[in-house]
Amino acid sequence: EGINMIAHSLQLKEGDEVIISKHEHVGGSAPWYALRGEGVTIKSIELDLSGKNNLQIIDESISSRTKVISISHVLCTTGLRLPVDEIAALCRRKNIFSCIDGAQALGMFPIDLEEINADFYVASGHKWLYGPKGTGILYISKDLIHDLIPPFTGAHSLRTFDLDDETLDYRETAERFEAGTQNTSHLLGLGSAVDFIQRVGFGKIENHRKELYDYMLKRLDKIKGISILSSRNMSTSTSIITFRPDHKDYQEFNKQLRKEFRCRCRAVHENNLNAIRVSLALYNSKEEIEKLTEGIEELAK
Incomplete structure (x- = not known):
């Protein structure tokens, strides 16, 4: 929903170009492709899955028509973490809008929006925050809010509205994108999810991640x-x-x-990777990894 709001608020014109990667989730790519009916061109680029050359790849893909670079903080396909602060800086130097899809990042590790300094940052609440489905966040740079016309308008998005005078004035905050009454229970659930992550602490989350990741890699390396x-x-x-x-x-x-083996993973069809994704959550254990890798080894024979 957040990326849709951005895509339809930028007022892109015929001939404008949007750069995305071939590893974007449908939720992060379809909103841009929907603009093709208005003459907007979408350039989908391949990335270096080793993580070494992606800034250069993105830089070399930019043309004189490029208006937006929309990229994931963490790829939904392989989990690769991209240098989004450097990508946002590249966009600023070239007068291009930067949009970061943080669906697979929010809650997994600390995110400093001031340090990243992107124009837009979008994320889901139900993934690594473990919050309710149907929740998410949309960050918009203060420098841009006044120039964006929301695709939806309602009582909550307006500072003033007069039906008799037929005038309206948008709020000067991100609330201009909240057209109607919000789901209070979902928002409270999202807040509780944030509180939970903060209580656990990113230090413990990161240590747990590294321990499980290293353990699983070693076990997978032994499987033919x-x-x-x-x-x-x-x-x-x-x-x-x-x-x-x-x-x-x-x-x-x-x-x-x-x-x-009662192990739920996610098939990765994006970019024809034809692979299987394993997400190592805060609640997972080495015992579960052992069960999963035993199943992988058995099925791979």
Whole structure:
């Protein structure tokens, strides 16, 4: 919803170009592709999954028509963490809007919006925050709020409205994007999720992530018949490990993991990776990783 708001508020024109990666989630890419009917061009680029050259790849993809770069903080496909602060800085130097999809980042590690300094940052509340579905956040730079016309308008988005005079004036804050009455219970749930993450602390979350990630990598390395697609560098890896069965259909492989070993993973069809994503959450344990990797080893034979 947040990316849709941005895509339809920027008033892009025919011939304008938006750059995204081939690893974007449908929620982060479809809103931009929907603008093609208005003559907007979408350039989808491949990334370096090792994490080494992505800033250069993005820089070299920019043209004179590029108006927006919309990219994930953490790729939903392999869990690669991108240098979004450097990408946002590149956009500022070239007078391009920067939009960061933080759906797979928020709650996984600390996010400093002032340090990233992107024009827009969007994230979900139900993933690594463990909050209610149907919640999320949309950050908009204060420098841009006044220039954006919300795609939806209602009582909550207006500072003044006079039906007799037929005049309206938008609020000068992000509330201009909240058209109607919000779901109070969902918002309270989102706030409770944030409180929970803060009580646990990102130090404990990060230590747990590193321990599980390293443990699973070592176990996967011993399994024949699979390829690991995720980064091995702790500075660019996250809580997501993606692997591909070398000689088995990934969809069927994933179904068997769930049915025979009661391990729920996510099939990765994006960019034709034909792989399986494992998310190592705060509540997961080494014992669960052992059960999962035993299932992977059995099915990979």
